[in-house]
Amino acid sequence: MNILTIENLSKSFGDNLVIDQMSFSVPKGSIFGFIGKNGSGKTTTMKMILGLLKPSRGTIEVCGERVKYGQTDTNRFIGYLPDVPEFYNYMTAYEYLKLCGEITGLSKKTIKDRSIELLGLVGLDHNNKRIGTFSRGMKQRLGIAQALLHEPKLLICDEPTSALDPIGRKEILDILATVRGKTTVIFSTHILSDVERICDHIGILHHGKIILSGTMQEIKKYYHQDSCLIEFSNSHDRDRFLQATTIENLESRETTDDVSVILKSQALKRMMQEIMSEMIRLDIVPVKLEILDPTLENLFLEVVK
Amino acid sequence: MRSYIVFTKKELIEYGRTYKFFILFTIFIALGFMNPLTAKFMPKILESFMPEEIEIQLPPPSSLDSWAQFFKNVTQTGLFVAIIIFSGMMSREYEKGTLVNMITKGLPRQTVILSKFTASTLLWTLSYWTCFVITHIYTMYFWKGETVLELATSTLFLYLFGIMLISVLLIGSTLFKNSYGGLLFTGGFIAILFLLKLSHKIDNYNPLQLANQNINLLSGNLHPSELKSPLFVCCTVIILSIISSILIFDKKQI
Numbered sequence: 001m002n003i004l005t006i007e008n009l010s011k012s013f014g015d016n017l018v019i020d021q022m023s024f025s026v027p028k029g030s031i032f033g034f035i036g037k038n039g040s041g042k043t044t045t046m047k048m049i050l051g052l053l054k055p056s057r058g059t060i061e062v063c064g065e066r067v068k069y070g071q072t073d074t075n076r077f078i079g080y081l082p083d084v085p086e087f088y089n090y091m092t093a094y095e096y097l098k099l100c101g102e103i104t105g106l107s108k109k110t111i112k113d114r115s116i117e118l119l120g121l122v123g124l125d126h127n128n129k130r131i132g133t134f135s136r137g138m139k140q141r142l143g144i145a146q147a148l149l150h151e152p153k154l155l156i157c158d159e160p161t162s163a164l165d166p167i168g169r170k171e172i173l174d175i176l177a178t179v180r181g182k183t184t185v186i187f188s189t190h191i192l193s194d195v196e197r198i199c200d201h202i203g204i205l206h207h208g209k210i211i212l213s214g215t216m217q218e219i220k221k222y223y224h225q226d227s228c229l230i231e232f233s234n235s236h237d238r239d240r241f242l243q244a245t246t247i248e249n250l251e252s253r254e255t256t257d258d259v260s261v262i263l264k265s266q267a268l269k270r271m272m273q274e275i276m277s278e279m280i281r282l283d284i285v286p287v288k289l290e291i292l293d294p295t296l297e298n299l300f301l302e303v304v305k
Numbered sequence: 306m307r308s309y310i311v312f313t314k315k316e317l318i319e320y321g322r323t324y325k326f327f328i329l330f331t332i333f334i335a336l337g338f339m340n341p342l343t344a345k346f347m348p349k350i351l352e353s354f355m356p357e358e359i360e361i362q363l364p365p366p367s368s369l370d371s372w373a374q375f376f377k378n379v380t381q382t383g384l385f386v387a388i389i390i391f392s393g394m395m396s397r398e399y400e401k402g403t404l405v406n407m408i409t410k411g412l413p414r415q416t417v418i419l420s421k422f423t424a425s426t427l428l429w430t431l432s433y434w435t436c437f438v439i440t441h442i443y444t445m446y447f448w449k450g451e452t453v454l455e456l457a458t459s460t461l462f463l464y465l466f467g468i469m470l471i472s473v474l475l476i477g478s479t480l481f482k483n484s485y486g487g488l489l490f491t492g493g494f495i496a497i498l499f500l501l502k503l504s505h506k507i508d509n510y511n512p513l514q515l516a517n518q519n520i521n522l523l524s525g526n527l528h529p530s531e532l533k534s535p536l537f538v539c540c541t542v543i544i545l546s547i548i549s550s551i552l553i554f555d556k557k558q559i
Contacts, residue, residue, distance in 0.1 A: 050409050053558060070555055080409045086402045090322035102311040103410045
């Protein structure tokens with residue numbers, strides 16, 4: 001079952017088309033990495049899902065209900081963490097959660113129990129200071145707590161880790177990993193290592209379109225192509241090596257600088273054998289010969305080219 | 306209804322913890338004391354500053370002077386401070402983005418407007434009538450037995466005029482993303498009221514009369530029934546302002 005379905009969604013600000021006929025869906029229980037460069041339209045899409053922005057065209061469905069701009073009933077299914085969450089600085093973390101709970105319509109007891117549980121989860125229990133004195137990481141953690149307060153079916157996090165230091169990032173990712181299974185998470189980011197760590201589904205947004213989406217494994221398998229980096233001691237060696245017939249016949253050759261080259265093939269073992277025998281034949285000793293793992297970063301750079 | 310009470314409470318806590326209520330209330334209390342005291346001692350103070358050769362005859366101060374001070378100070382200082390304090394009621398939330406969380410939590414947009422109006426009006430009510438009670442007590446003490454006409458009606462008119470300005474400020478603050486926008490909007494509205502005074506015909510409906518005919522009511526130069534039309538216009542402006550603020554906010558992208 002899909003928690004979120006987006007069909008033919010478009011949004012333009014004046015003449016500027018930000019989202020162009022976008023369609024994708026997020027299956028229940030997944031952690032969906034929504035990847036794109038800065039300014040690619042991630043926040044715009046999320047705000048439309050929340051009914052804070054009006055789509056120019058297309059439909060959004062959350063838990064089978066259509067999202068309407070302005071009066072958004074579908075938000076009862078959603079917990080939202082904005083990129084830079086802002087709270088009322090004069091309140092304490094507990095008071096803020098209480099306010100959120102009361103607005104959502106939770107009972108007094110639920111609010112108390114959930115607040116204590118969540119503040120414990122995000123490490124803000126026993127903190128009676130006002131939010132105004134919180135660090136950015138603490139605010140981000142409080143943001144997750146308020147987003148999870150009403151046990152939403154869908155948690156939307158807009159770049160939750162982008163502004164944080166490595167420790168803060170790890171904390172946020174660990175918290176998100178703990179809600180896996182209970183809540184579906186959509187998590188936008190441009191930090192690919194974060195996606196690799198916790199997401200099981202991804203969608204790559206580029207020029208207002210989803211250009212690639214699916215499960216992490218599928219995508220990695222589909223785009224799996226073994227590649228190998230060779231660094232020579234000088235460019236003369238490299239050119240001699242590249243002119244060899246066996247090497248010229250390889251699927252893809254990419255020179256990165258004067259002395260290195262990246263070779264790609266579907267059959268890694270054969271390629272490596274050919275490379276090495278060619279080197280012995282030509283009497284070349286490389287400085288470095290390395291098999292490259294397929295990373296999301298390489299994949300991303302490839303598909304947004 | 307529950308979210309209305311919750312959000313109004315949040316507004317009141319905000320005014321309390323950001324010291325805005327404290328500032329407003331203190332100023333109105335100070336005005337409350339100053340009004341009768343200035344009226345009582347102004348002739349003596351003036352006398353002491355005059356050179357001895359010059360003799361001027363000042364009429365003995367009366368309770369009317371004390372109330373004249375009240376209406377002058379509340380309109381010129383009190384309302385001014387109140388407008389500045391309330392000026393950021395919506396725009397500050399836009400600027401900081403604090404409403405996003407509340408709206409996505411299911412807070413109806415119209416509740417935001419209604420709560421903001423309720424909380425600011427409550428503060429105005431409390432400050433204004435406290436000031437009135439203090440002035441009233443001291444005036445009765447200094448000028449025993451003296452009475453003025455239509456005191457309740459006259460103060461009620463100014464009170465309503467204050468609510469009208471708050472409601473107009475609410476539109477301004479909802480429209481603009483920074484608090485100067487709201488202030489300028491309200492300033493513009495007051496300027497228009499003053500311009501309308503030029504036309505005698507329109508001035509009969511001008512709600513500004515509720516704030517500058519008060520002394521004439523007290524001294525009996527004017528009967529309250531003559532201000533029926535301005536009163537009607539004033540109430541209409543309040544209702545229309547609240548409705549249009551709700552409509553504007555519904556369309557606002559936050």
